Amino acid sequence: MTIRLALVRQRYNPFGGAERFVATTLEALMRKNDDLSLTLITRKWSGGELKHGVIECAPPYLGRLGRDRSFARCVQRTLARERFDLVQSHERIAGCDIFRAGDGVHAAWLEQRSRQQSLLGRIGTALSPWHRYTLAAERAMFADPRLRAVICISELVRDDIRRFYGVPEQKLHVIYNGIDLERYHPGLALEHRAEVRRQHGIPEAAPLFVYVGSGFERKGVAPLLAALSRAQATDSHLVVVGADKKLESYRQQAERLGLAERVVFTGGIKNVLPYYGAADAFVLPTLYEPLSNAVLEALACGLPCIVSDHCGAAELIEPGVNGHVCDALDVAALSAHLDRLAQPGVAAGMREAARAAVGHLGLAAMSERLLGLYRSLL
Template identity: 60%
Template sequence: MKLALVRQKYNPYGGAERFVERALGALEGQGVAVTLITRKWKDGAQDQASGRQVRVCNPFHLGRLWRDAGFARCVRRIVARGEFDLVQSHERIPGCHVYRAGDGVHATWLELRARVQSPLARWFTRLHPWHRYTLAAEAAMFRDSGLRAVICNSAMVRDDILRRFGVPAEKLHVIHNGVDLDFFHPGLRAEHRLAVRRQLGIPDDAPLLLYVGSGFERKGIPQLLAALASLPAALHLVVVGKDKKVAAMRTRAVRLGLGERVHFLGGQADVRPWYGAADVFVLPTLYDPFPNAALEALACGLPVLTSPGSGAAELVTPECGAVADALDAAALGRAAEALLALDPARAAAAARAAAARCALPDMTARLLALYAGLAGGRRPV
């Protein structure tokens, strides 16, 4: 059986791309040959040198809508030629055999986003051509007769697809993202805590919250800053991630009197030192199907504060996390204080146990089992 994975573009800080990289590495480690179909993925020459097959689909385009539609047409032509037994798409493209709903349901995201939009912005979103195209492509994809399976990275996403689109339950498979438990581990605390804090001028004993992610407004930075303003002055927040509105968030932090307590570090190729330095991981996101960063934080022994719109809420227990409304700054503040009051050793053990449910080998085994089932028992080669 020949397997192809479809993802438009590589973003070194993107959770979906990190999943694809992990999945590729894990599958290749099992002797599976996978072709990646993409517009742009890291360094094509480097991928070819490593033996990875990369198929570039990048037709001429102007604007996001034309880009996505052109890429979809290119992929559908490849699928129609029948050269792959299974094509798994990470984009909303009708006609692929398997869809991994790593980005969740676009219709749900727009509904949740409306909570923080003005009436004019909501009206503009409803009429925006790209959103209309994406909603139509999403609905067509789930109705397509060629769709054999949907990989949902959380039960939240599975239930949403079932409710909105009526996809048969037997086609919906919950396979959480996998985390490398050897790469992300509680030992990072002893290795990095003091050095990273001193680098930023944060006292060794100061409570430290950590946020990792792009899309600051979607993932709750404004509410997080408001919550921080009501918490003890000794508390610090580190923000790791790229965002075009970082300057606006810096200004907001200063206006709230947090200029010395909030540290915007931009994107980081290796986030492990920051996991090691922190006491609590925070991601009060409006919508995130299953954030890799929350899973990595749990693996590192950090309690996690997230929201009902996050698939990671399925993993946390009172012993290692809390769930609060993404737009309720007061509730977020109370939850953060409660997590900071947990016994560190017990919280780390509970967090690690939660992450162990998503070990990378388990994800690989479940993917391979799914592919074999779809191919009548044949393993990908």
């Protein structure tokens, strides 16, 4: 029996982890099962040629609220017109069979965000039409009786959904993102370490941390810079890979902290493999992150990782074995973790354990779990 599956994702950004996951998942599912017919419903896709059907939902809009609301309405009209066996949405849209919570729980994100906001900032968030719409859409989607399953990309996401919306346990399925273990591997160090360090003037023996992610405020670049400036290992370097509208202000922060010679900002780049290969360890002190593909990639490359306790990937970290975990805003703890991994031989001694942490998360394993869920629902 051919399963007609529709995947809903509003947009594709080649620098976004969630969007890259959709592209990877589509191809992995198509390779895994000839009886699966895939259709992508999207506003805009700029990720390259697709080997499956695409339905564009691109009504005109004004502003972020208008963008999300108009897309949701267009998707709902499309689903009423088309006939699919299953509809899996990666957006907060009621009327779908499956919701993949790849962006986490908006209510949980706002809870964490409020920790670093001023009183006026919290009031502004509470009054924001877009945040109010997103929370209402999230609430309506989880309460919709047509929702039959939720793919939680970490236990963190599952627990947040239960806590905020009381979704029954039987609807919640934890399926971690798959990782291409052949593309991301410890051998990248042999290919890229020397050249990348030469390009950026980083000494071969200097401890090098890499950060990968866009949206610096949420993902903790400011606390990371502060922690690096406090670290006792004054030869440690940091490469920040990712795009941000305020990137220049973070460069200025690094200069004020005396880090201009030890921090490199690359901006958004599509191929991050050379930087994984050049680094000794990975760091992502994010305020809220449902999982983080970048952490999975770094672990697969044999890099011990420092992550926050509100990052789903913290579930894969065994402190002192393949990395460390701390509160996103605890600059002192983050600085201490940087110093531990900067000690000679410490990060290198964790490489094998880092790789082993994601050895069970290959693309084939993820595809099997997804297909098993689809078949159970049918």
